[in-house]
Each structure stands twice: as structure tokens, then as C-alpha cells.
Amino acid sequence: MGVIPGPSDWFTGTVLIDTIVAPTEGVHISASSVHFTPGARTARHTHPHGQTIYVIEGIGLAQQEGGPIEVIRPGDRVTFAPGENHWHGAAPGRFMTHIAMVEVDEAGSAATWGEHVTDEQYAAVAAN
Numbered sequence: 872m873g874v875i876p877g878p879s880d881w882f883t884g885t886v887l888i889d890t891i892v893a894p895t896e897g898v899h900i901s902a903s904s905v906h907f908t909p910g911a912r913t914a915r916h917t918h919p920h921g922q923t924i925y926v927i928e929g930i931g932l933a934q935q936e937g938g939p940i941e942v943i944r945p946g947d948r949v950t951f952a953p954g955e956n957h958w959h960g961a962a963p964g965r966f967m968t969h970i971a972m973v974e975v976d977e978a979g980s981a982a983t984w985g986e987h988v989t990d991e992q993y994a995a996v997a998a999n
């Protein structure tokens with residue numbers, strides 16, 4: 872428990888993860904408050920049982936594979952279906968904090984991580 876930096880394999884830019892609920896044996900919920908500094912974002916990833924994020928501060932971006940970029944603001948919730956490839960993070964020049972809620976799988980895994988959103992791809996998002 873406590874605050875840990877988001878690992879660079881999973882995130883681009885500076886991200887701090889403040890654990891709210893950690894899964895334990897027999898309890899599969901995982902909840903955290905994830906603080907993204909301006910421009911920081913997750914790599915593309917999937918969640919075995921899906922995920923809900925709830926924005927509490929700032930302005931962010933979220934994108935499901937093949938879908939439009941969504942601008943997300945305090946009070947917005949976004950639900951990602953199990954196995955749906957997506958990313959989320961701060962908007963350019965803006966902080967963003969969301970509560971992230973997932974159910975881990977039997978192995979305790981909350982996510983499977985893939986490709987980073989490159990600076991070029993992120994800049995293209997910012998231009999639109």
C-alpha cells in the first residue's frame with residue numbers, strides 16, 4: 872500500500888499510483904487513485920474482467936481500440952469491457968486523476984500490457 876510511481880513499462884511520463892484497495896487471497900477487487908502529470912498516459916492494455924475509471928480531477932483522454940479519442944473530465948466514468956484494448960491518461964498540458972477499479976483474475980493479474988502510445992501518436996491526438 873502507499874504511493875508508488877507508475878512503472879515505465881506500463882506508462883509514459885510521470886504517474887503516481889495511490890492504492891485504495893489491494894487484492895488479497897479471496898478478495899479480487901483492486902482500486903487505486905492514479906495521478907497523471909501533463910501528457911502522461913498508460914500504454915495500451917487490456918483488463919481480464921474489464922475496468923471502470925472515474926475522473927476526479929483535471930482533464931484526460933481515453934481511447935478504446937478503433938474508437939474515437941474521448942475527452943474525460945471530473946465526474947465522467949468510462950467502462951472498458953473485459954479484453955478490450957485501450958489506453959487512458961492526462962490531456963496535453965493538463966493533470967488528470969482518476970479512480971481505477973478492476974477485478975483481478977485468479978492469478979492476481981489486473982491487466983495485460985502492450986504497446987506504448989508514442990509521442991507521435993499522442994501529438995496527433997492533441998492536434999484533433
Ligand code: MN
Nearest residue numbers: 916918922951
Ligand atoms: Mn485501463
